[in-house]
Amino acid sequence: MSETASSKILLREFAPQIERTGTWGKLWITFLVGVVLLGVFALYWQVTRGHIVTGMRDNVVWGVYIVNFIFFMGISYAGALLSGTLHLFHASWRKPIIRMAEFITIISLLIGPGFIMMCIGRLDRLPNLILFGRIQSPITWDVIAISTDIFGCILFLYLALLRDLAKMRDFDELKVSKWKKKLYKILALGYTGTPEQQIRLKKSTDIMATMVIAIAIIVYSVLAWIFSVTLQPGWHSTIFGPYFVIAAVYSGTGVLIVAMYFFRKVYHLEEHITLTHFVNVGVIMLVLAAFFGYFTFSEYLTKWYGSEKNDEQLIKILFDRYYTLFILSNYVGVLVPMIVVGFKKLRTIRNITVSAFIVIIALWINRYLIVVPTLESPYLPIEDARAAWANYSATWVEWSLTAGGVALFCLLFTLASKMIPIVQISELKEEPVEPGDIYLK
């Protein structure tokens, strides 16, 4: 079957998802909008009353906001790394899932930095970061890195979408509003798949795939360095860069599997996303689980063995007050995916998805355990040790904004799937249309 014919079949299959939204779909979107509005209300509450409405105090100056920031940025880099790597290695099974990885990258990259803004007490001073920023400051590195990353990822996604946009522009049977048709036409840039256009698109996509991998590693390392260049127990570590990168890809793989599961169910993609896809991504998750476990063990073993006063105090807190969370994050979160994917009998779509969900929760907790216990271990004991000063506990404002962020992620994902098919329409290789056309692998 020719490329055009197979694309048309796929477009006919996915057209209903783009053309209309069912009752359940509308309910789902309404629910998400409701949660987002709750987050907006919490933000209003925080802006009008100040940071006193959060659990952040003198000692613990960072709470769940920074955890959410690291988490969303992590899954974004994971999406970039996965889609870039799958593209460069020409993985033949990538077609049904690569679009999801690309959406994860962009959407989480738009939400993540929002959480860092919520930590800032004086947002009116934000321009000072640009006006008086010092190159020596890791915060400046982060601002440069994230803005570079956002631009690169949007460009990569756009390149990856271009052929599909052209196909949707040319698909007459698609019954969508005029503005959508016009948008497809503008965004398709007049792409018709001529040999010259194919070569240019392939070159730029390959280059951007390489770049997003490199940038994802650098940017997430920069994020890790914000912590590791500070002299704080538990943060001042040389392996924090690679540790963060591995943790990011690990959590992002989990998000991809969960997204695959839900879109498969909701859009009936059973024919396209099969057990093979879950096992393949699951195997990537297994390898990453092993690396993550190794880095975690290495990080805590060296600290524990060194018996440095503050490190020892931190480890004592982790194994005392945060014992359950520590076990959940660093043992359950590592062993469950290894067991589920490692044993052939356990490799079902549901089991892999459940283990991926555990990975997501475990990795969120992992970031919480990196941020909060360290800040709860001050160098000086506070005489007036009120729990609200020494210990951190997130308030309803912080949880509402967290829920709002997650809901916004789901909402944007849903809306994106209403604009562009969630599965790549164009073939991974294009066949010559006319004699003399080139054939691109």
Add this chain to the structure above:
Amino acid sequence: MKRINPGIILVVIFATGLLHTYAQKDADTTGPATTVLRFACVSTSDDSIQLNSVVSVKHDEGSTNLANAPVIFYSVEKNGDLKIGEAKTDVHGVAVFKIPSRNTYTRNDEQMLSIKAMYAGNDKFEASEAEFSLKPAKLKVSFYEEDSIRFVKVEGTQLNSDGSESPIGTTNVIISVPKMFSMLKIAEVSLDESGTGTAEFPVDIIGDSLGNLTVVASIEENDVFGTVKGSADINWGLHKRLLGPDQPSRELWTPVAPLWMIITLIIMLLGVWGHYVYAVIQLIMINKSSKVSEKKQ
């Protein structure tokens, strides 16, 4: 074999995890820690006595200063302790309170004031206290020049309970100037029976850019007077020459970043944004080629 529903496992894991997130326990409470209070009084040249106390917490590895601890100061008198005032320790564990040198607190037979500092403690930290006795005194620093030689003169007086002043008597006084990290001793004089002593002022002491110096005379930890300090300013120092600002050093903490950092950043940004520009140019060319083929058609 009956399979365990993974959903149930998930719910159990969630429930235990989230409960723990909410139910953070309070700080460890394994009995109050032992505290130590160190206390000393300093008579200063502004006719006041500075009551200095340091509160620290003892533990296996040594001791740590205790911040935000309320310290109450008392005058120890025959009829019982009389509260003078209260101060809280800073981040270094230091609480300071000033009282006038001429005060109405009752002195003992040797005309000495007895001051007590007390930290009351709480559930976490034990109480501790210390006492210090002194006779208020004062050091006056002045300068004069004779035959082109510069001298610093110190006059010491003690404040009697009836309000009168009398010479301190034979006592050693250290003369020093404050430098960046510590006091630089420049002379040591012995006060005579009239409470007066002089020392030649060195010619090679560096002052500020105008040669200004603060000269401090002090009696350290005397059995009767405790620590007594007096100071005065004089422009007898050498003028400090500031480093030329034309070549500022490139360090982590200076306004200008190290060169390697700037070069690395430029290389990385040029590399990345160069590729972005290339990709954008390719997109523009795709758009152009489509327009050309449209025209041809």
